[in-house]
């Protein structure tokens with residue numbers, strides 16, 4: 001899944017992983033978990049994440065490729081937050097050689113809407129998932145954990161993340177844009193509408209591949 005921070009990748013990924021019964025692999029969640037557990041990786045990446053920068057391509061690619069080799073990812077997987085640079089996308093293309101083609105979903109959202117959404121975003125301090133927008137409940141719907149703002153959702157950090165997105169991640173739209181499995185959806189719609197659009201687009205892309 002591609003799209004700026006706050007476009008709804010995480011929220012949609014949780015729903016889509018349930019619909020298709022495939023693992024949701026969020027590099028941001030893996031890294032935040034490592035920071036929380038104070039593992040060597042977590043200690044190394046904490047300041048980078050909190051400043052809105054990107055961690056090293058080689059390190060994140062290794063983490064993702066190891067994860068993709070787990071048995072639960074054999075029948076498919078949903079990547080959220082990876083790739084984020086052209087170098088990561090090229091590594092992923094090499095990894096996917098001789099496998100089913102990637103389906104790329106770009107969720108489009110304006111920067112103004114990103115700033116507005118992230119100012120209000122809360123995540124669960126226990127399981128890390130995004131709180132549901134429509135809820136006023138101070139606890140996580142999934143595990144009952146306390147909801148907290150994300151450390152990197154302060155406005156100055158969000159502006160840096162947007163700049164990083166524009167420079168490093170948006171070029172992936174050109175990298176993938178010519179593929180028949182590239183889909184684009186409008187992220188400003190209601191959450192259910194975005195999910196429905198993605199399901200429709202992905203199923204069309206997947207059946208187009210089968211017909212080849």
Ligand code: AMP
Nearest residue numbers: 027028048049053054055060081082084
């Ligand atoms: P996310 O939850 O996807 O917004 O990711 C949160 C932060 O984790 C990012 O701002 C980066 O600092 C780091 N991160 C996540 N995925 C990647 C990646 N593919 N490459 C480099 N850094 C990443």
